Amino acid sequence: MKISLILAVINPSLGGVLIRGEKGTAKSTAVRALAELLPQQKVVAGCVFGCDPFSRDKWCEECQEKYGQGQGQGLGGGESGPGIESRRRPLVELPIGATEDRLLGSLNLERAMVKGESVFEPGLLAASNRGVLYVDEVNLLDDFLVDVILDAAAMGRNFVEREGMSVTHPALFTLVGTMNPEEGELRPQLLDRFGLCVEVKGLLEPEKRMEVISQRLLFEKDPRAFVEKWEREEKNLGLRIEEATERLRGVEVSEGALEKAVDICLKLGVDGHRGDLTVIKTALTLSAWEDEPIGEETIIRAAELALPHRMRRKPFQDVDFNVKERLLERLMEEKALSGGAK
Secondary structure, three states: OHHHHHHHHHOHHHOOEEEEEOOOOOHHHHHHHHHHHOOEEEEEOOOOOOOOOOOHHHOOHHHHHHHOOOOOOOOOOOOOOOOEEEEEOOEEEEOOOOOHHHHHEEEOHHHHHHOOOOOEEEOHHHHOOOEEEEEEOHHHOOHHHHHHHHHHHHHOEEEEEEOOEEEEEEOOEEEEEEEOHHHOOOOHHHHOOOOEEEEEOOOOOHHHHHHHHHHHHHHHHOHHHHHHHHHHHHHHHHHHHHHHHHHHOOOOOOHHHHHHHHHHHHHOOOOOOHHHHHHHHHHHHHHHHHOOOOOHHHHHHHHHHHOOOOOOOOOOOOOOOOHHHHHHHHHHHHHHHHHHHO
C-alpha cells in the first residue's frame, strides 16, 4: 500500500491507486498522511485552479484570457505573462454523500442574488487539479458521480453547464480510492481507471499487532510529541520522493523490458493495452524510486501492482492478487503442452 501511494506521487501519469481491504486496516489514514509528502509545484499566481504557468495549452479560461496573448517571456510577472507562486500539490477528499454541485462546481448564489452576476463557484474537481482526488468508500459512490469522475479523468477537463452558464476548466488529478470489498465491488469502467491496485489485510503476528496498538495509544496521549518524533523521517521520505521524481525523467526502458511486460500481460489474459503501458510506467517509477536499472524482477513487481484488477475473471469472482502464482501456473501449463506436443 505504501509503495503504491509513493509511486503514484512520483509519477501522476500512473493513473492513481485503488486500495482494497478489510475494515480497520488504516487505508484512509495512509492516504490522508500522504498530504504531507506531496511535493511543491509552480502555479499561476491567483489562479483558483492552480494552472501550470509553463503549460499554456492546459490553462483555464481565465488564464487564457489574461495571459493567452503572451509569448511565454514574462512568466515571472508583468504584462506579458502571469506571476508564479509555489504550493504543495493538493489532496482533496470527496466526502461520502457529496452532491453533483459540490463535485462539479455551481453558480455562486450570493453574487447572483445580491449583484445579479453569474459567477462560477469551483467544485472539488477544480480544487484537485494537478493534485490528488481521494474517494473513501469509492465502491459506494453514486453512479452519476462515478460517470463525472470518469469523464474528467479521461479528458483532463471539467465541463459545467449551469443556469445559462457554461464553464470549462482543467481537471488533471491522480485518483486514489479505498474500499472494503465486503460492501460491494466497483463498476468495471471505474476499476480500469485506477493504474495500481493493492490489497490490505490485518496483521496476524501478535507482536506486530501489539506494536500497532502501542503506536496508536502514544499518538492519542500526545499527538504533538508523536508527530515531532517522526518529523525527521517524514521529511527524509519527502526528499526521497522529490529526488525520485527528478530521476524519473532520465530513466529509460529497454526492448527486453518491453517484451517481458507484453509477455506477462498476454500470459495473464489482460484485455486491451492499458495494462501493458501501466506495467512499464510502474517499472520506470520503481527504477527511479530505488535508483536501480530496470530488470526482470522490476517488471514482475510492477505487474503485481498494475495487473490484479485487469486479469480476466469469471462472474462474481474476486480480484486475484496472486500475479506471480498465476504467471507460474501459466508457464507450467505451456511447458506441459510443449512437452506433450513433442
